[in-house]
Amino acid sequence: MTREPRTMKRWLLGRLLALSAASTLVAFGPLTHRDAQAQPSTYPAGKMIRLVVPYPPGGATDIVGRYVGQKLSEVLATQVIVENRAGAGTNIGTELVARAPADGTMLLIGSFANGVNKSLFAGLKFDPTRDLMGISLISLGSIIMTVPPDFPANTVAEFIAMAKAQPGKLNFGATPGSSAHLAGELFRSIAGIQIEPIMYKGGAAALTDLIGGRIQLVFDNPQILLPLEKSGRVKLLAVTGKDRAAYRPSLPTMIEGGVPGYEIYSWYGLMGPSGLPATVVKVLEGAMAKIAAMDEVKTRFTDWGIVPIGSNAARMSEFFLNENRKWEQVVRAANIKLD
Numbered sequence: 001m002t003r004e005p006r007t008m009k010r011w012l013l014g015r016l017l018a019l020s021a022a023s024t025l026v027a028f029g030p031l032t033h034r035d036a037q038a039q040p041s042t043y044p045a046g047k048m049i050r051l052v053v054p055y056p057p058g059g060a061t062d063i064v065g066r067y068v069g070q071k072l073s074e075v076l077a078t079q080v081i082v083e084n085r086a087g088a089g090t091n092i093g094t095e096l097v098a099r100a101p102a103d104g105t106m107l108l109i110g111s112f113a114n115g116v117n118k119s120l121f122a123g124l125k126f127d128p129t130r131d132l133m134g135i136s137l138i139s140l141g142s143i144i145m146t147v148p149p150d151f152p153a154n155t156v157a158e159f160i161a162m163a164k165a166q167p168g169k170l171n172f173g174a175t176p177g178s179s180a181h182l183a184g185e186l187f188r189s190i191a192g193i194q195i196e197p198i199m200y201k202g203g204a205a206a207l208t209d210l211i212g213g214r215i216q217l218v219f220d221n222p223q224i225l226l227p228l229e230k231s232g233r234v235k236l237l238a239v240t241g242k243d244r245a246a247y248r249p250s251l252p253t254m255i256e257g258g259v260p261g262y263e264i265y266s267w268y269g270l271m272g273p274s275g276l277p278a279t280v281v282k283v284l285e286g287a288m289a290k291i292a293a294m295d296e297v298k299t300r301f302t303d304w305g306i307v308p309i310g311s312n313a314a315r316m317s318e319f320f321l322n323e324n325r326k327w328e329q330v331v332r333a334a335n336i337k338l339d
Contacts, residue, residue, distance in 0.1 A: 114320070141267070163188075167193075181199075
């Protein structure tokens with residue numbers, strides 16, 4: 001990131017050591033009667049919050065989830081327990097929250113996968129847009145279009161020209177159904193180019209092949225790509241957001257590079273089961289707005305290449321529905337299906 005000594009992975013290691021988080025549960029907040037008396041809970045009925053992260057410990061969503069859990073505990077003076085419920089492309093943890101009582105005691109750290117899985121998985125036993133509701137958009141962040149360091153194209157326009165001159169000869173690497181996969185599909189659809197997807201079990205393997213010149217394109221997160229660029233192992237061409245990114249203002253957007261209407265974000269949102277009481281939603285909206293406004297949070301999120309938002313429930317719900325509509329069209333056009 002822009003502050004390499006405090007990358008997400010190093011910060012997570014420190015947190016894991018400090019909190020002894022070897023298990024999948026990490027608790028924040030008042031744990032003793034004395035603490036509880038010192039900071040009486042403002043959360044409805046003083047209830048503990050179980051904050052579900054539908055990924056294993058150690059990834060970007062887990063890091064953001066634990067950090068947000070800590071801040072929620074501080075702002076609400078309520079114990080927050082982070083639970084990692086990984087599996088089935090986030091569907092195990094997401095379904096757990098979707099079927100939970102709508103009382104605010106179980107919430108979800110939502111992310112890009114939650115905006116696309118309804119289209120990707122035909123056999124879902126729940127409906128994300130019906131059974132979940134948005135509470136607050138935590139953050140937005142661009143991902144980056146990157147190529148091997150010696151690749152001839154230095155701009156998005158030059159890449160498109162090469163692809164059109166060699167239909168089907170260039171390819172991009174991704175994990176099936178990931179933001180990198182959908183970013184590549186959206187790119188070839190809007191740009192009208194024939195580039196072939198090469199699927200990997202993990203993003204690290206795709207980057208290894210990109211660095212080795214075996215594939216020509218990867219979309220990935222800034223916290224992973226910026227250190228690789230500094231060491232000369234990749235070349236960055238553009239960011240995927242509508243606006244240039246604060247972590248690298250010199251990088252043009254895909255739109256500036258000649259791909260009109262191109263937008264894709266890595267996002268995180270606080271979500272819960274549909275039907276949460278308005279009183280609970282109001283408390284959580286206020287807490288997330290306070291968290292997003294904290295200077296410490298702004299600095300940390302900037303280090304991670306994301307922008308704090310802290311929106312209200314109406315905006316988060318609208319954003320979530322729009323993500324599902326957008327990616328349904330892309331998934332259908334590319335005929336992508338996951339088991």
